[in-house]
Amino acid sequence: MNYVYLIPLFPLIGFLINGIFALTRKASTEEKIDGKTLVSWIGCGSIGLSFLTSVVLFFELLALPAGERVVQKIAFPWILSGSFHIDIGFLFDPLSSVMILVVTGVGFFIHLYSTGYMSEDKGYARYFSYLNLFTFFMLILVLSNNFLLLYLGWEGVGLCSYLLIGFWYEKKTASDAGKKAFIVNRVGDFGFALGVMLIFWTFGSLNFTQVFEQAPQVLAWGGGLVTAITLLLFMGATGKSAQIPLYVWLPDAMEGPTPVSALIHAATMVTAGVYMVARCHALFLLAPISMGVVAVIGALTAIYAASIGLVQNDIKRVLAYSTISQLGYMFLACGVGAFTAGIFHLMTHAFFKALLFLSAGSVMHALAGELNMQKMGALKKYIPITFWCFLAGTLAISGIPLFSGFFSKDEILWKAFSNPQGHFLLWLLGVITAGLTAFYMFRLFFMTFLGKSRMDPRVEAHVHESPKKMTIPLMVLAVLSVIGGYVGVPHSLGGSNRFERFLSSVFEEGHATTEAVTHAPSTEYLLMAISIVVVLGAIFVAHKFYVQNLEIPKRLAEKYKFAYRALFNKYYIDELYAKIFVNPLLNLALFLWKKIDVVVIDGTANGIASLVKGISGVIRKTETGYLRNYALSLIFGAVLILAYFIFR
């Protein structure tokens, strides 16, 4: 346990070495030194070592008795200022151990995949240095033992997200998307920072353990203060985890390289909000209003993003909306007090969504960068490995029984129905979303891999399976997507839900309320059956639409033109935001620039300068350069002084 600090240290070292490499390499582009091997080894090796350390520590944690699985390690004091005391300290408990395993494990395979995917890129070393830096900040985020260090990681991953979305910064859309992500996140982070300050103001400490222990005594249940704190924290989460109303940056973030979308915008960073809410469950459970807000926002985001995903044609955008939708599920789980289910879904989602993104990257690789599903089809016979892996991911996310997504999603739906904070409507939204999810995922799957080929013949001639570096991570993640759910098989299905027991020491209070209401097991089976039927029905419809009779979706789009347009244009939310927020701010900025700055401020400064210049222009004429003039003025002055003394 003493070497927990090594976990974030390895990627930091990797970042420094690769960063130096990227900087020096730029200076000597002419030289044909192939540093790629070194960069790859450092990039993947550093995170691989972190992963191994995490695994070792995880087993050390398992060896401890269940009640003592909280380890705090203070590396060194960071800020000491009066009563304000912040350490660089790490909190290692079941929750953070799950998170670091996901971050380093999935992250390692994505790094490995990147060595194949990015191999032709000029900025290879830069890419890996950013990726390592991201991993460092993400590990700081999940391992920190206080709010400020968490905030450091929180901002750090935001920075890396910005850098990696705009990785191909020569492309205007990419750099714009990076800026959009950064600015939208700033809105959320503003709330998060206020929340952290409010916590310090209330508790006089930012340490997790101290804050959460004092919380029940200091804060009244359902009081205004705790509601304000939790809502502000949740505002940060809506930014980072792309929830309504701050989700708009995530679909655009797909401009980055695909492994980045997999790592940052699907598996790890966007789940930071869920992690944070789960970490602060002691506060959230004191604020029923905030819990309600979290659950409702989560459920609405889930169904809303899923509905947009139904009609998008860009393969990565569908996955992006799917990510938003799945994050909504996680917040729904947190909002009804089922934090374990949320974290469980976070883990399985990391597996299958990373898999889906990497497979999509593999498809793009095969099709020379094509993203439009309408120009794909019948890829099954060309790229069989990608096909099978994608199928595994699709089945998992759709919640087909026995795949990982089924267990986690069903857990959430069941908790949304049965928990005291839950509600029938939340469950209903969840089930409809599950159906929509199955529909758009299979639509994506059918349009890409089955049916007739709609590819450009020139592209079709060069379709090829990706290299081993890329397919091995796919296969590993496919296996994880299939079996990842078996750590949390619920009791009703004959499992023992090890995952829940493992996390139970963290979420004790959460479970005390969970057990309060009991439902008959038959209800659980019934709900499970309903969701399975909905999902299977959705898949059947998708098959009918996109394999058997391609005319149906076209006719539907014609018939319900208005609805189709609204969905296709993402409900015009981007345009709405542009009207309400962006343009007024832009106009205000233009006004401040053109009127206030140029006219008033510059006018004042320049006016004073030209006034002085004008006066001095007159006065300096007296400096004639003739000695006699000066002598005359001297004498004249002397006479005046003398006259003053004589005649006063």
Added chain:
Amino acid sequence: MVPASAYLILSAVIFTIGVLGVLVRRNILVMFMSIELMLNAVNLAFVALSRQLSNLDGQVVVFLVMTVAAAEAAVGLAIIICLFRNKKSVNVDDFNLMKW
């Protein structure tokens, strides 16, 4: 005994000649000599008043003024020689570079 007022009048006359010399003449050497004239007019006033008031302070100041005048003459003449070497002229109106 000559009254002090006579000395002071003489001093004033010499001083005025010096001032006018500085103002109206263009030859830098003559201007320089006029300055010396002014200094010595002041010396005369000092000495006269010193005797009138029976106070030796005035005489001490005269010694000081004479010392300064000697030093000033040395430096001033050196500058004038330099100016002449550069411009081949002793007319002050030729030296008007330092202006707006």
